[in-house]
Amino acid sequence: MDILLSLLQSPVIGKPLWLWLLFALIVVSLLAFDLGVLHKDDREIGVRESLALSAGYISVALLFGAWVWWYLGAQSGVEYLTGFMIEKSLSMDNVFVIAMIFTFFAIPRRYQHRVLFWGILGVIVLRALMIGVGAALVSNFSWVLYVFGLFLVATGVKMWMAADHTPDIGNNRLLKFLRSHLRVTDGLRGNAFMVREPDPVSGRTVRWVTPLFLALCMVEAIDLVFAVDSVPAIFAITNDPFIVYTSNIFAILGLRALYFALAAMIHRFHYLKYALALVLVFIGSKIFLVGVIGKIPAPVSLGITFALIAGGVVVSLWKTRPGTPVAAGLS
Numbered sequence: 001m002d003i004l005l006s007l008l009q010s011p012v013i014g015k016p017l018w019l020w021l022l023f024a025l026i027v028v029s030l031l032a033f034d035l036g037v038l039h040k041d042d043r044e045i046g047v048r049e050s051l052a053l054s055a056g057y058i059s060v061a062l063l064f065g066a067w068v069w070w071y072l073g074a075q076s077g078v079e080y081l082t083g084f085m086i087e088k089s090l091s092m093d094n095v096f097v098i099a100m101i102f103t104f105f106a107i108p109r110r111y112q113h114r115v116l117f118w119g120i121l122g123v124i125v126l127r128a129l130m131i132g133v134g135a136a137l138v139s140n141f142s143w144v145l146y147v148f149g150l151f152l153v154a155t156g157v158k159m160w161m162a163a164d165h166t167p168d169i170g171n172n173r174l175l176k177f178l179r180s181h182l183r184v185t186d187g188l189r190g191n192a193f194m195v196r197e198p199d200p201v202s203g204r205t206v207r208w209v210t211p212l213f214l215a216l217c218m219v220e221a222i223d224l225v226f227a228v229d230s231v232p233a234i235f236a237i238t239n240d241p242f243i244v245y246t247s248n249i250f251a252i253l254g255l256r257a258l259y260f261a262l263a264a265m266i267h268r269f270h271y272l273k274y275a276l277a278l279v280l281v282f283i284g285s286k287i288f289l290v291g292v293i294g295k296i297p298a299p300v301s302l303g304i305t306f307a308l309i310a311g312g313v314v315v316s317l318w319k320t321r322p323g324t325p326v327a328a329g330l331s
């Protein structure tokens with residue numbers, strides 16, 4: 001027993017092992033409940049169910065944040081909430097691209113949850129690797145934070161300039177590579193990612209991938225691209241890998257649940273991209289302002305981030321309200 005207690009108290013990336021195990025248990029339980037109880041059969045998820053499920057995920061995330069605040073202190077609590085809000089907001093743009101991917105491959109709504117669920121498993125691993133590398137770099141080379149800051153400012157400016165740009169899924173390099181190196185069926189095969197069918201040339205039964213698998217690969221790639229923005233953004237808030245990782249994963253888990261509601265109204269949040277661009281510029285600039293005005297307190301950062309995002313939402317809903325020229329152009 002003493003050996004077990006000692007092992008659980010042993011530090012892992014700055015925090016006791018039992019903290020990481022507690023977080024892992026919560027995530028695994030949520031995923032098991034989602035797949036094994038709520039969505040064990042392929043079916044279409046409605047807006048009401050999507051909102052209810054998302055509210056549940058957000059509640060769990062906020063309860064975890066409240067526990068972080070109580071156990072690790074107010075500073076860690078505010079940093080967790082700030083990271084959660086930033087990741088949740090940046091992922092809104094992710095929803096728009098995922099909706100385009102599903103439309104491009106003509107994935108029925110009843111199969112979309114399957115892609116999103118298995119995609120989140122890849123995200124959990126990818127984010128862990130990226131955050132681990134980021135934490136190692138920051139702890140060994142303090143100047144890396146300035147690189148992150150410069151990158152965030154540049155990304156924010158680029159996001160502002162390209163806010164009206166629509167990605168061309170058909171000309172994506174990854175998609176072209178997959179299609180040229182894999183056998184792809186001419187249509188879906190139910191909810192299967194891979195099937196065994198005869199080769200029309202040789203007649204032998206071989207393995208094929210379906211468009212559902214291509215959609216999964218594209219979703220994973222998009223998550224990786226967005227992680228390049230969001231991970232440095234949260235490291236600009238805190239250097240604690242536990243806060244960075246937990247806030248990231250909880251935000252992504254909830255976003256998957258909210259996807260089906262957001263996908264139906266994503267056009268109403270057109271101007272949110274400009275707010276997100278300002279958030280990235282603000283967070284990146286904070287790093288360079290430390291030597292001028294000192295470190296900006298975490299509550300102030302949280303307040304400014306919330307104000308920018310809330311402003312983007314309000315302007316979007318106002319500008320795209322029914323009956324306006326903008327709403328007609330975006331519909």
